[in-house]
Amino acid sequence: MDLGIAGKKAIVCAASKGLGKACAASLVREGVDVTICARTAETLEATATELRALGGGSVQTVACDITSEEGRAMVLKACPEPDILVNNAGGPPPGDFRNWGRDEWIKAVDANMLTPIFLIKATVDGMIARKFGRVVNITSSSVKAPIDILGLSNGARAGLTGFIAGLARKTVLNNVTINGLLPGAFYTDRLITNLKIHADQEGLTLEEMAKKRAASIPAGRLGDPAEFGEYCAFLCSAQAGYITGQNCLIDGGNYPGTL
Ligand code: NAD
Numbered sequence: 089m090d091l092g093i094a095g096k097k098a099i100v101c102a103a104s105k106g107l108g109k110a111c112a113a114s115l116v117r118e119g120v121d122v123t124i125c126a127r128t129a130e131t132l133e134a135t136a137t138e139l140r141a142l143g144g145g146s147v148q149t150v151a152c153d154i155t156s157e158e159g160r161a162m163v164l165k166a167c168p169e170p171d172i173l174v175n176n177a178g179g180p181p182p183g184d185f186r187n188w189g190r191d192e193w194i195k196a197v198d199a200n201m202l203t204p205i206f207l208i209k210a211t212v213d214g215m216i217a218r219k220f221g222r223v224v225n226i227t228s229s230s231v232k233a234p235i236d237i238l239g240l241s242n243g244a245r246a247g248l249t250g251f252i253a254g255l256a257r258k259t260v261l262n263n264v265t266i267n268g269l270l271p272g273a274f275y276t277d278r279l280i281t282n283l284k285i286h287a288d289q290e291g292l293t294l295e296e297m298a299k300k301r302a303a304s305i306p307a308g309r310l311g312d313p314a315e316f317g318e319y320c321a322f323l324c325s326a327q328a329g330y331i332t333g334q335n336c337l338i339d340g341g342n343y344p345g346t347l
Contacts, residue, residue, distance in 0.1 A: 105135070107313055272342045
C-alpha cells in the first residue's frame with residue numbers, strides 16, 4: 089500500500105534508538121524527508137547513517153534535548169514547516185510517589201506533556217494552512233491502564249491525552265489529525281532497563297525476566313519496534329485522514345478490556 093506521503097517533511101523526536109528510530113525508519117522507507125533528534129550526537133549520527141541506507145527520504149539530524157526550549161527551537165529551525173510530527177521523549181523513571189517532589193513531577197510533565205504540546209503549538213497552524221498534517225504522540229499503554237511503578241508516566245501522559253482529545257477534534261476539519269500511539273512492551277533499551285529492575289527484585293536474570301514478561305502477554309512475545317514504526321507510518325498516511333483524537337494501543341493483546 090502506497091501511503092501517499094512521499095516528499096512530505098517530518099520531525100521525529102527522540103529517534104536515535106527504540107520506538108522513535110523505528111518510526112523514522114518506516115517514514116524514510118515511504119519517501120518522507122525526516123529530521124531526527126536525540127541528545128547524543130554520535131549515536132544520532134550512527135542512526136542517521138542506518139536510516140539513509142534504507143533509501144527513500146532524506147535524513148537530517150539535530151543533536152539536542154527536545155525537552156528544553158532551546159532544543160525545540162533548534163529542531164524547528166532545521167524543519168520549520170513539517171507535515172508530520174512524531175512526538176517522543178524518554179520516559180520518566182520508575183519509583184514510589186512518596187519519593188517524588190516538585191522537581192521530579194515538573195521534569196515528567198515537561199518531557200511527556202508540555203514538550204509535545206509546545207511542538208504542536210509551533211507547527212499545527214502551518215499544517216492547517218497547508219491542509220495536511222499528521223501528529224502522532226508516542227505515549228504509553230499506561231494511558232489506558234496504569235503501571236504501578238510508573239506513576240510519573242501515568243500522570244504526565246494522561247495530561248497530554250486529555251488536552252489532545254479536545255484539540256484533535258478542531259484540527260481535523262483541515263485534514264490535520266492528532267493521535268496517540270500507545271506502546272505495550274517493546275524490546276528497546278527503555279524496556280530492558282525496566283526489566284532489569286524487576287529481575288533484580290525477583291532474583292531472576294534479565295533473560296528469565298524477559299521470558300516471564302513475554303509469557304504474560306497474549307501474543308506470547310515482546311513487541312518488535314519495527315511493528316510500532318509501521319503503525320506510526322500508517323497514522324501519518326494520506327489514507328488516515330479520518331482518524332483523529334484516538335489512542336491506538338499496540339500491545340499484543342495485553343490490555344484486557346473489551347473496549
Ligand atoms: P529508548 O530508551 O529505547 O529510546 C529513547 C530515545 O529517546 C533515545 O533515542 C534517546 O536518545 C532519546 N531521548 C531520550 N530523552 C531525550 C530528550 N530529552 N531529548 C532528545 N532525545 C531524547 O526508549 P523507547 O522504548 O523507544 O521509548 C520511547 C518512549 O515510549 C518513552 O517515552 C517510553 O517511556 C515510552 N514507552 C516505551 C515502552 C516500551 O516498551 N519500549 C512502553 C511504554 C512506553
